[in-house]
Amino acid sequence: MNAKNAFLGIDVGSISTKAVIIDDSNAMLAQEYIWTEGNPIGAVKKLLGLLEKQFDRDAWQIVGVGATGSARRMVGSIVGATIVKNEITAHAVGTTTFHPEVRTILEIGGQDSKIILVENGIAVDYAMNTLCAAGTGAFLSSQARRLGIEVEEMGHYALQSTHPTMIAARCTVFAESDLVHKIQMGHPREDIIAGVCRAVASNYLNNVGKGKKICSPVVFQGGVSKNIGVVRAFEDLLRCSVIVDENGHLMGAMGAAILAKRSLKRTLFDFSVEKMEFVTRERGCGGCSNNCEVICVYRNGVLIDFWGNRCERGAARA
Numbered sequence: 001m002n003a004k005n006a007f008l009g010i011d012v013g014s015i016s017t018k019a020v021i022i023d024d025s026n027a028m029l030a031q032e033y034i035w036t037e038g039n040p041i042g043a044v045k046k047l048l049g050l051l052e053k054q055f056d057r058d059a060w061q062i063v064g065v066g067a068t069g070s071a072r073r074m075v076g077s078i079v080g081a082t083i084v085k086n087e088i089t090a091h092a093v094g095t096t097t098f099h100p101e102v103r104t105i106l107e108i109g110g111q112d113s114k115i116i117l118v119e120n121g122i123a124v125d126y127a128m129n130t131l132c133a134a135g136t137g138a139f140l141s142s143q144a145r146r147l148g149i150e151v152e153e154m155g156h157y158a159l160q161s162t163h164p165t166m167i168a169a170r171c172t173v174f175a176e177s178d179l180v181h182k183i184q185m186g187h188p189r190e191d192i193i194a195g196v197c198r199a200v201a202s203n204y205l206n207n208v209g210k211g212k213k214i215c216s217p218v219v220f221q222g223g224v225s226k227n228i229g230v231v232r233a234f235e236d237l238l239r240c241s242v243i244v245d246e247n248g249h250l251m252g253a254m255g256a257a258i259l260a261k262r263s264l265k266r267t268l269f270d271f272s273v274e275k276m277e278f279v280t281r282e283r284g285c286g287g288c289s290n291n292c293e294v295i296c297v298y299r300n301g302v303l304i305d306f307w308g309n310r311c312e313r314g315a316a317r318a
Contacts, residue, residue, distance in 0.1 A: 007023075009065075011250075015109060015138070017044060024261070064261055064266060065269050069252060074280060082267055091105060091221070094254040094256075105221065108137060113224075117214075140197075152226075155230070157190045158193045159228060165192045167198070179196065194229060197232070218242050219245065287311075
């Protein structure tokens, strides 16, 4: 029996690393979501080990690999990706595949967030957060610890509130200071948590979404989309329903896998990279006035890829 084609998509971010394996009809054959823990190479190797346990090699063969996320270039080199794309493209492709009528994509992850505007299935505009983290998952996690609850419980508490506390949402420092003040004032916990969820949504719209025309249908994805309190806050502020895909936290990886499927380039992927040793090093070129910082990736001591050079002198010295 001949194995059918499958496609792997990997999304490596600063907080979490995600991957999916799909078939020709975009059905998921395997999926994983783990913490990056400051070690993207280690996270990818661990992720592949977990995926391999779910994957039926007798029935399927992976013939295309897509990589996205903040560490996409390095990860793409390690896994031999057939296509490497930025997060905007991957999220847009993944979301429009499953929600073809979408006009606005809201995405909030652990340390970053983005908005993507779509027209006729094509991303036409986008924006990402810059310095402020008050509209991200990291902010929610830190406030959950302050309040003595698990971050996964915040949405449950928020829905119990009938009078959300007003929390300053201009930036992390102001929000945390105001939160402490409201705790000391004796505001009920559920009202404070509802206020925090609303502050995240408000900060996002006032910063990432500033100047953007947000049109319905709206799809909310990323890890924070699992917080029903934030979902409800967006619906109140936008005055429209917000769609949350059950696999929204995997949408970047899904988009990468779909892009790999669409690509004409093919390769056989066999999971062997999880047992290999990878090292990255940064080298100052010094070959010309550009003084490029060249990033080199080694597999078992052999150079397999490099980037950062702006001329061929940097390539020669890598």
